Amino acid sequence: MVSVFVATVLLASQASTPGVTLMAWQLESPFERVPSLVSGQAPNAYFVHREMDFQGDVKSEYGALKSNFYLDVSARVQVAEEGRYDFLLESHSHADLRVQGEPVTQTWDPNLLLKSGQAAGQYLLARGSAKLQIRVMHNEGPFAFSLKWRPPGAKEFSKIPAGLLSTEPGQTFVTSPGVKKANLGKPNTPPGDGRPLEAVHPSFQLVNFRGKFAPAVGGMCFLPDGRLAVCTWDERGAVYLISELDSREPKVKLFAEGLGEPLGIAYWKGDLYVTQKGEVTRLRDNDSDGTADEFTTVASGWPVSQNYHEFTFNLVPFQGSFYVTSSVPLRSGNTNYMPGTHGSMPISDGPGSWIKIDPATGKWEILATGLRTPNGMAIGVDGEMFVADNQGSWLPSSVLYILKPGTKYLHQESPDGIPEPKNLVVWFPHGEIGNSPSEMTLISDGVYRGQMLIGDVTYGGLQRVALERVGGDYQGSVFRHSQGLEAGINRLAWGDDGSLFVGGVGSNGNWNHMGHRFGLQRLKPTNKVPFEMRDLSIRKDGFLVSFTHPLSTSAAAQLAKANVRQWRYESSLLYGGPKVDDERLTVGSVKVSPDRKQAFFALDGLKPQHVVYFNLRGVKSAAGADMWSPETWYTTSKVPAMTFQGFSTARDGQGFARPRGAETLIDGQGKSQMVDAEGKPSAWKRGKGFVEVVHDSKADIGAGDSYTKSPHGDAWIHLEWFSPAGGKVDSQTNGNSGIKLQSRYEIQIMNRPGIPDVEGGDTKFNEAGSIYRQTAPTINASFGAGVWQAYDIWFRAARWKDGKKIENARVSVFWNGVLVQDNKDILDKTGLSVAEAPGDFPMLLQDHHTEAEGPVRYRNVWWVKDPWSKKLGPPVSK
């Protein structure tokens, strides 16, 4: 159990507003009694009504609900006198009444009916406030319901006076159009198929560790000493430091409090920084008593008003700058700029902005506008910065954007014109796979490396996003990943053991998950990989789908039955928007790769700017496993010109398996056999499971290259490397290192690949995958910056006779298992290396100047000398 601080702030008494809250969901078909809604779906209509009765159509932004709708009515009633209260629920629809959460009566139970459409029940109420809830399933015909009561001593039923009814004030009325899903009794599909998952992804084990510590998490980050810093979006506005996370009783210590709605936190250059509403602040503990005593304003001044919805989100330090986002003002869910009005901050480029801050001077600039509720920003795939934005006006569904300076994103202040999506990477179809996406994080290792996980505050859980570049731009798919967490997920932080810490938050109205408002849990890696789709890659004529395990031999027939649809969205002033041009796509044929881990779906009529939905229900793995979730949603910002060219080897970040007899140079625990130029043990730093280059980039002085103790000639060399994001484009500072074969032939290591796109693009012979300054890789097999990757290099040394080279050295390079240099001649020494010469020489790993967000790391480096003689040559070679 964690130790707990008792908040000294008195929480204001829960405010209320007169009326009752009504929410209505449009269903596809009638039900013979009140069904259970599939969770995570926003209502079509949501408003505050005066009394516990209603008749007529239910109005919504998207048109009136007339039939086949589910209605939820909730309020609190003030009870002046304790006693038994009789209730009379009147409706010709299927309706039930709950008081204080307990069922009281229902109109479809003949035993409770006074007469047709009138059900009676009784409840013992104490003085004070009691919760009332009516659920109605209305199928067809005129709609009406009412609730009357008979207090103790009264003879007749009477209307509950409006003056006694109240509901939550200041609700944000989140709605969305379209038909919603509901079930009677047990759902007819497993979790993750047409409805949310119910458990954490099998690759993680859920660990509850917070005890009574109940943070509404606004931000999370790790300190270098392993403590987890958590800032809380609550009345205390605190920063807590949690230590001993692996013990049975992690310790929670208050570090700071009194911050105004902190929604971002970062550790940078020895200090903790937080994002408050309209400000970034540095926290320092000058007297070393364990709590902050100095609160320094680092930056402020961007547009922010008193409006509750003008949050300042996130805090991402990157390349010497801080990045935050701001959101637009709202009132009751609607954007506070209505036709013919100015916003509460009528500034052309804010709020709703991406903001860059110089932490040294406090100067800030707005880099991009048109964001609505950008609650979630991170360095993601390929070291690019991404932001998630939430559904609402001009955003028919929630989205993931890549952040590019100068972009005007979808949300706009003017009611005029229709904005066009720009730099939109993924749509999260509302209620199907997300409602309020939050922070995302890059997966740096394992089967899903190079992809991202993203939280959701109201839909809950985690979603997985897999991107590819098409025509130079990112797009991709979203998959269900995890549910069953204690609150909607707001913030994420990786521990150094591969654990993912998930922080929850929630508010009133329906801006929460299952009504929960705080949470902090740990997902510990299990190394289990369930059967599911790993990623999708679009072609002009269909999709190449990769799976985590081989498909069953009968899968092709099942895959051909896949439910594939496509639709698009149109921006409008409406809160959210419907699917437009929704159509089913016919699967022409399905081809399965020889290793049964890929399938190609031939599809005609793929359109750009659409969402393509796949449901592969019933498909099993070769081992007979069902899919963790058979669904995915791919956003086709572009459809490439390239057609399916046959199957190629899928990337595998572990590279090739280590053969018997291989010699370890750096192991998986960070133990190194490498030496410096003088033969002393290499001064590179040992980390948890890796060795990292030591280089002071400011002074441009390093610990020097790291050499093998023995020389080599022909060899198979395996190395796993990690190049963090950052550095300037085309500057050779992008997480630069390299492996120099025989100390003179470099295979480049960098966070940028020498070939960027599925369709090619500008190749570069001096970036990752290249024989440095000689030959660019043939395929982009990179998992991107900040991700563990593997090279398997088969090197055939140059042949010499009488001191003259008679054959060039040659090399085959497999990058993440994919052949990118096929038995290529190395024409000469590369770059500034030592000259070619006969004989064997050590291999070295390069100490190079870099401006990335940290040093290059290595692990699992081993070699097999003279592999051909041991029949261990490369598997594919000319």
Next chain:
Amino acid sequence: MLASFLAVGLIHQATDNSLRVFRAVFEDRPRQLIILLPTAKKDESVGFVFHPDIGTIRKVWIGATDYRGKVYDFSQNNSRSEGKVVWEAKSECLRLPDTEQSGWVSKGVRFEKGWKFAEDGAWMESPVFRYEGLQTAYVGFDELSQSARFQISLIDPSGKVGTSFGSSMAQDSGWQWNFKKIPVLAGDWRLRISADKATDGKSLRNLRVFGDFAAWKITQGGETKTASVRMKGYRVNHGAVTVTVDVGGALVDWTPSANSNNWTESFEVKGLSDSASLTLERGLEGGLLVLGNGSKVVNHKW
């Protein structure tokens, strides 16, 4: 009026356990730094509202705090002081009284629970007012009914419209706030509110034009001008809080305290050039406060 408060007796020194310093949206302004010094009475404090944008306090009160907002009570309101206001900077330039409309002219408007716009095309117009000294200016009001929109305009004596906007609508049935930032315009203005439709009991209340006046001036070489202001941060030590503000390039430390006789402001100025001085004008008792490098303690009697 103050006697009853003084009778309970302020403690002379705040303690670590009782001083409370926090940031919040407070009385319609974001980023406010609220400092609550304890008194001997439970749940009572001497409260200071330090406004980062003007680099000084804008309110002192004694009493409690009504914590409102998403992180307090989930509402869309914001926090306010409760109790006796000891001093508050002038901020309102115009207010529509809730029971009479002296100096206002109108057509089709009458007072019920608020000002009810009882016929289509009804309007109200304020007397002439000025608000050009404000650093930031806002129009705030509450409206009732969801089915019609107010149009709010600033009109100069010639009838030219300086700025205009429509109220925003909500799905709530009760009184709804509106809060709009407006450009600070020099000269005389009248505020006009009109409603094309008088449906659904369209009503208005709590209408005001307000903002914050610049407080700091710097005098150098015989020239006095409004000083740039940037809050640098604050330090909390041994039960006291010190706020640091960059005023015209000089650093001003400000520390509040309170005892039975006074509430006190301690100033420490550094980095001001020898020929320069700072002037703080807040409408407080004692008039202008002129500061040079060094310390100055200012006691304000209760």
